[in-house]
Amino acid sequence: MKTYTMELAGRTLKVDIDRVAKQANGAAFIQYADTTVLSTATASDKPREGIDFFPLSVEFEEKQYSAGKIPGGFNKREGKASENAVLTARVIDRPMRPLFPKDYRNDVTLNNLVLSVDPAARPEIVAMIGTAIATAISDIPFDGPCAMTQMGMINGEFIVNPSQEEWAKGDLKLTVASTSEKVIMIEAGANEISEDKMIEAIYKAHDVNQTIIEFINKMVAEVGKAKHSYTSCAIPEEMFDKIKEIVPPAEMEDAVFTDEKQVREANIKNITEKLEEAFADNEEWLEVLGEAIYQYQKKTVRKMILKDHKRPDGRKIDEIRPLSAEVDLIPRVHGSAMFTRGQTQICDIVTLAPLSEVQRIDGLDENVFEKRYMHHYNFPSYSVGETRPSRGPGRREIGHGALAERALIPVLPSTEEFPYAIRAVSETFESNGSTSMASTCASCMSLMAAGVPIKKMVAGISCGLVTGDTDDDYLVLTDIQGLEDFFGDMDFKVTGTKDGITAIQMDIKIHGLTRPIVEEAIRRTREARFFIMDTCMSKAISEPRPEVNEYAPKIIQISIDPEKIGDVVGQRGKTINEIIERTGVKIDITDDGNVSICGTDKAKMDEAKKMIEIITTDFEKGQFFEGKVVSIKDFGAFIEFAPGKEGMVHISKIANERINHVEDVLTLGDMVKVVCLGEDKMGRISFSIKDAK
Numbered sequence: 001m002k003t004y005t006m007e008l009a010g011r012t013l014k015v016d017i018d019r020v021a022k023q024a025n026g027a028a029f030i031q032y033a034d035t036t037v038l039s040t041a042t043a044s045d046k047p048r049e050g051i052d053f054f055p056l057s058v059e060f061e062e063k064q065y066s067a068g069k070i071p072g073g074f075n076k077r078e079g080k081a082s083e084n085a086v087l088t089a090r091v092i093d094r095p096m097r098p099l100f101p102k103d104y105r106n107d108v109t110l111n112n113l114v115l116s117v118d119p120a121a122r123p124e125i126v127a128m129i130g131t132a133i134a135t136a137i138s139d140i141p142f143d144g145p146c147a148m149t150q151m152g153m154i155n156g157e158f159i160v161n162p163s164q165e166e167w168a169k170g171d172l173k174l175t176v177a178s179t180s181e182k183v184i185m186i187e188a189g190a191n192e193i194s195e196d197k198m199i200e201a202i203y204k205a206h207d208v209n210q211t212i213i214e215f216i217n218k219m220v221a222e223v224g225k226a227k228h229s230y231t232s233c234a235i236p237e238e239m240f241d242k243i244k245e246i247v248p249p250a251e252m253e254d255a256v257f258t259d260e261k262q263v264r265e266a267n268i269k270n271i272t273e274k275l276e277e278a279f280a281d282n283e284e285w286l287e288v289l290g291e292a293i294y295q296y297q298k299k300t301v302r303k304m305i306l307k308d309h310k311r312p313d314g315r316k317i318d319e320i321r322p323l324s325a326e327v328d329l330i331p332r333v334h335g336s337a338m339f340t341r342g343q344t345q346i347c348d349i350v351t352l353a354p355l356s357e358v359q360r361i362d363g364l365d366e367n368v369f370e371k372r373y374m375h376h377y378n379f380p381s382y383s384v385g386e387t388r389p390s391r392g393p394g395r396r397e398i399g400h401g402a403l404a405e406r407a408l409i410p411v412l413p414s415t416e417e418f419p420y421a422i423r424a425v426s427e428t429f430e431s432n433g434s435t436s437m438a439s440t441c442a443s444c445m446s447l448m449a450a451g452v453p454i455k456k457m458v459a460g461i462s463c464g465l466v467t468g469d470t471d472d473d474y475l476v477l478t479d480i481q482g483l484e485d486f487f488g489d490m491d492f493k494v495t496g497t498k499d500g501i502t503a504i505q506m507d508i509k510i511h512g513l514t515r516p517i518v519e520e521a522i523r524r525t526r527e528a529r530f531f532i533m534d535t536c537m538s539k540a541i542s543e544p545r546p547e548v549n550e551y552a553p554k555i556i557q558i559s560i561d562p563e564k565i566g567d568v569v570g571q572r573g574k575t576i577n578e579i580i581e582r583t584g585v586k587i588d589i590t591d592d593g594n595v596s597i598c599g600t601d602k603a604k605m606d607e608a609k610k611m612i613e614i615i616t617t618d619f620e621k622g623q624f625f626e627g628k629v630v631s632i633k634d635f636g637a638f639i640e641f642a643p644g645k646e647g648m649v650h651i652s653k654i655a656n657e658r659i660n661h662v663e664d665v666l667t668l669g670d671m672v673k674v675v676c677l678g679e680d681k682m683g684r685i686s687f688s689i690k691d692a693k
Helices: 083-099 123-137 164-169 195-223 237-246 249-256 261-278 283-287 289-308 395-411 435-449 482-487 515-540 562-569 571-583 602-615
Strands: 002-008 011-017 026-032 035-047 056-062 106-116 147-154 157-160 172-178 183-193 323-327 335-341 344-353 359-362 368-371 373-378 421-430 459-467 474-478 490-497 500-508 554-559 586-589 594-599 624-632 636-642 645-650 671-679 685-688
Touching (some): 002 195, 011 123, 011 195, 035 123, 056 083, 056 123, 083 106, 083 123, 083 172, 083 183, 083 395, 106 123, 123 172, 147 164, 147 195, 183 195, 183 395, 183 515, 195 500, 195 515, 237 289, 249 261, 249 289, 261 289, 283 289, 289 474, 289 482, 323 515, 335 435, 373 395, 373 435, 395 435, 395 500, 421 435, 435 515, 459 482, 474 515, 562 571, 562 586, 562 602, 571 586, 571 602, 594 602, 624 645, 636 671, 645 671
Parallel strands (some): 645 685
Antiparallel strands (some): 011 026, 026 035, 035 106, 147 172, 172 183, 323 335, 344 421, 459 474, 459 490, 554 594, 586 594, 624 636, 624 671, 636 645, 671 685
């Protein structure tokens, strides 16, 4: 066993090699502060047959014992991966995947088991570094190492690898992965950070990554294994030469360069059938024909874009596809909007509910936290003209939903300003590139249509990249469509207001980006966001509606003395349940005495409010109430003037004239107006009917 340590952002990073999991191709038992993660890298001996992609699986396993907890609910064993685990695995996957050989088809699994959590060191960053170490020292072919750093910001000051608390309350949540030369992955959520400030943060994180890479290189030099050989799945050059004879480059250019996705697919289908017929006697070539055609398309598209500045649909390099937007297209829902950009179309629907409907999440920290805003994204097969059964959201859907959610959180009103739980669901009607950014635009408009008083409009756009043989030979593309995403080198998504960035997600397929590329992509997305807001979104809806619509629940908020919460709730909830039963409203009460009354009938909501105010009032002589006769005695009657609250009217205070029997004047269930006389000798509230007239 060998142990390596380094100081990283004021805490000790400790890595044990060959201490545990020795049968894995590579393993790192890594500890940062008291957060401990076991990261392993394993690979199959042979390539998986019949596939044309690299079968990489990245896992982030959250165990409740790591936070000193037992899983809640009936099942006391961890189940499917949480949303946080899925998102963390995606963040680790994105910088690691491009560093494996493109012709590698062996199954690879990168697993991270969280063993303990210290709130001072977030387990996500420990797993990210551990994965890079385990893979770099393994015998798995890998063009690393890479390193990852998280950057927070509080009061304008950057914080390297912030604690859980600093991460949660800061204005920046930035994760940056780098190789020894370039930035390879960016993920960010931000509270309207300026473009210049974001670039500064990215490259501060990049500098920190260089110290981690030096640390990893030391381990690789001392304990790293020789990389194993593997069966290459590269397409034979002679096959490419033959394909070009049958389908000349000019024919392939005509096939792929069209703005209609369906036309392009039909053209490629015709080419495929022609080549299948030509290679009918060559079984070996037929097995890889699909991959060969894909690479031929890729080379054709890249060459035309980079050398001729010609995009498949004929647009200029910085031109955005045709835009359209509309709101209120779905009746009766609380808010709806549709955003269309070329052949990408998203319909977003917003639902409002009382705060009791917030999502409660039991994470790997000391507290259960709540998500008041939930954004969900769906990607059905019909949106790309395919057919497959729906099996629920996959990692991609979860990731896209989380990105749009991060984009809009900074502009949401506080719960004091708008006491609602909010759910936005983006339904993909059609997809041809960057549906997550269309989801951001559609969600923003849908929120405004629903009457959510967001602070500013948010838009999003994606930039692509095609690179040549040198760092200076590249072209950044604004608003990439599917073909440019598939065959290009980058998908750089940025969302924000006119005052700053709210979210970033950058995926690349090459070994990193130079600083000029990063700066140009951020500048391009800023210009495009402004264009989308000014020419499209603001024409559909320019500001939030002043009120929620008629089908959305209405909420009245009042404050009561916290010491009187028990009076409103009543014994075993009897009082509050009776209010709810009588009025049909929902009532939420916080520990500090804030009461939310939610319903659709204003009169019933006002009735519930009046009941609560009566219950929590310190009764004084001279106050008037209306109540129901609930009990009749020889000496008088009891009047219920609010759920759980009764006062007595003595027989002498019922009528101006003398009466012998209460029943002569009052009947059970009668509604009467009374005035408070104070408390009687027995401490009961005393009422008079005759003095209230």
